Amino acid sequence: MIPSIPQPLGFRTAYGAYVALFFFYLILPLVVVATFAFNDSMFPSLPWGGFTLDWFFNDTEPRMGLFHDGRLLESIWTSFYIACWVTVLSVSVGVTNAFLFERRSFPFKNVLYMVMLLPLVIPGVILGISILVFSSTIANGMENNFGIDLEFLRPSTFLVVMGQFSFIATITTLIIAARLRKFDTTLEEAAQSLGASKLTAVWTITIPYLKPAIIGAAIVAFLMSFENFNTTLMLVGSDQPLTIAMYGRLREGSTPELNALSLLLMTASGGLALLSIFVQRDRK
């Protein structure tokens, strides 16, 4: 079952066809979504009404184009704002965690590492509600006992950031720690021998070495935040991030404007994907 072992032609053809079918299944929905972004019709479905760019650029109802739809644009901004915070937080914590787990030894290290992995096996919805419940408990306690109203502990953008950070930090930690594990610590000693203090050595040698992993982790974190739905759904406040806004429209019944938006998202994340591959490949 490897190329060096002969197999009947029939088997190989069938196997190849199966794999081709698989990729057809993988790609089909995406192609369909992208295609209908250009359909000159009120609905993203057949019959094909001809080619149009209205769903991107038209500025009047009922055919409001994506780039003139204030509410959608606003939700893109909200998502972007959240994603930036989540990225900065989870990459920073990822770096400190990587140093902690790869370089230091301390009691209960293995236990702590296990706990650190837990967010990966807790369903996103549950992360969301547990944080919602806990923050409300604190907010209620503060209000009842001290009369202080902590607005940000009610469903809000702040809680969304916290909720997403709670599991994305695990992923960034794993990515960055994997690269730090490959780092040859004599490079740091060499830097120290050449006159760098411990901190300078880390800053000038180790961090540049980690850069591809840090950028890769940042891209993954940004994307996971931007696309997150389950955790966000439970914590969202008055500012709707894109996924929540899109979900609402999908349930109402959609126009090809959503296809246009989807195509935009695919292009953007495709670009990010290429960027991350490029960064990772650069220095191997």
Add this chain to the structure above:
Amino acid sequence: MNDTTDKAATFDLECRNLVRRFGDFVAVDDVSFGIPQGDFFSILGPSGCGKTTILRMMAGFLQPTSGDILIKENSVLDMPPNRRPVNMVFQQLALFPMMSVGENIAYGLQRKGLGKSDIADKVRSALDRIGLPGSGDKSIKQLSGGQQQRVAIARCLVLEPAALLLDEPLGALDLKLREHMKIELKKMQDKFGTTFIYITHDQSEALVMSDHVAVMNEGHFEQIGTPQDLYYHPDTAFVAAFVGETNRWHGRVEQINKDGIKVVTADGVPLLATSAGGEQHQAGAEVDIFVRPESVVIATDADRVSSMDNRITGDLVSILFNGANSRALIRDRQTGGELDVALPQTGEFSHLKRGQEVHLGWGMAQAKAFAALTDSGTKEVGT
């Protein structure tokens, strides 16, 4: 060299009663030495003897359990590695892979806070001196093993350290390049005039390059001296066995003569030797006798060696041809032990055939007897 108290003032770098323990294990056991300015000083020893530990303590990556390290007469124990005026060349070189050649050399200068143009000048002149002019923008991977070696050394030397610490830097190179780099290193040291402290397990590296060599074994120094001292006047059986090629016999002192001793091996072979290492052996003492391959005279005619103190008749096992360093392996007829004998460079023995009878002889002055080693690592003749 051994006497650290009298000449302390002239030493560039000095270690006093240095001890380092790892748990119960004593890696470095009360070692003292001093190195004068501009010296090429090697620490030679088998792996695990503690030489790397000494180097790492000098560099500041390890704290000694007790004892003191002085650079230019000041104790550096409280100084972190980056503040010590010594730089280290690592075994795997540890060149920074994310930086260019020039940036690697500039790294230490930047830490010193030098100006940009100053740094550029120094980097350029360093590259010139190591024979890599204009290679500043190359990436490390574009350099050959030998060139990387030179960059690793240059990036330390631009800092004008009081001493350069080299941790077996030739270990990663292939044989041919290693031979070449030995000479190159020596030249570089002459050119820069910096004190080199070089650790290695390879005796030929130590002998070829060094002004002084310390032979280290199990945490302590066996002997410090010039390569010639170590080779011709070893202080201990370990040094005699470890430095250079040698033939060894084990035996018991039977008789003390006025100019030598008579030793009888377990096979009952009598050998005449001289006591070495400043010891005077008593009758009945267990000793090891060492004879260098080039001290043995080889002849096809028994008369040629008849006047020598020690004589053996043997059969040729094989010729180990290596140009001017060719040797013969001879089996002693009486004991069956094998001797390593240097062949004269004239090539007069190149016609010898396997199994041919040969006669060997050497003087007792060339046979050095030391108190017996428990385990020397070299093969014994006989037994």
Add this chain to the structure above:
Amino acid sequence: MNIQTASRLSLLLLLAPLGLWLVVLIVLPHVDMFLISLHEKTAPRVFEYGTANYTEFFTEPLYWRTFTRTAVMSIMATTLTLLIGFPVSYYIAKMLRGRLKSFLFLLCLVPFWVSELVRTFGWMILLRESGVISNVLQWVGIAQGPVEMLYNDATIMIGLVYTSMLFMVVPLVSTLDSLDDSLVEAGYDLGGNAFTVLRRIIIPHAMPGIVSGCIVVFMLTLGNYLTPVLLGGKNSLWFTEMIYTQFITRFNWELGAAFGFLLLVLSSLIVWSGLKLSRQTLTETMG
């Protein structure tokens, strides 16, 4: 400041972010959720501790049936993903070389880079009554009128498998990639056939990948919300939707918290038994 204090201080500084994150965002919220789930409402704004919420779950058939249904369908989706994904992963890892290999591998990652919403939206356009497949079927002449393919379990399954595929293929490809060809060759050389080589050599080697793939896929499926709700509509009966309803629509946080805790226990239990059965640990599988 000597070296020891500096070292201890830096350890504390490194521990602080980790500790804050895990305690404030993971441990305490789950403890609090558990406590809330034990609240019984006795009067407006008055609570007592008790297990009433759990009793309600077990006595109301809709709740525990949805719970079981979600678990069973998640296991089915995981198995299906493994069965569909394994041959593809093997093909990518062992049958292909060079550029085509890396290209197809990257193609498998595409769903990760495209939002789940967009993917599900694609399936909606394809499968709904006025959708592409329905139209094609009519055009070919197989169907006489519009065919509604949304809002049934098979559709939910298609969507779930589609969404999870990447998380199965990636670990599988990387473990299969590390299998030395000569092991397979040796298997054949010593008289094995395709089946015995698969069973005795390839699958044992791929076990770590299979386990970690299955765990992640199961987790994501169990906790999925979008795919069942959008593709299954009102018939989806997915447990996460029920949690959402209790929290956001009914505002019954106590019952919702109990549901959440039950889902957490279920998922931990299945992940744990999966690890036990395959003799793996969480650290090996995830880290």
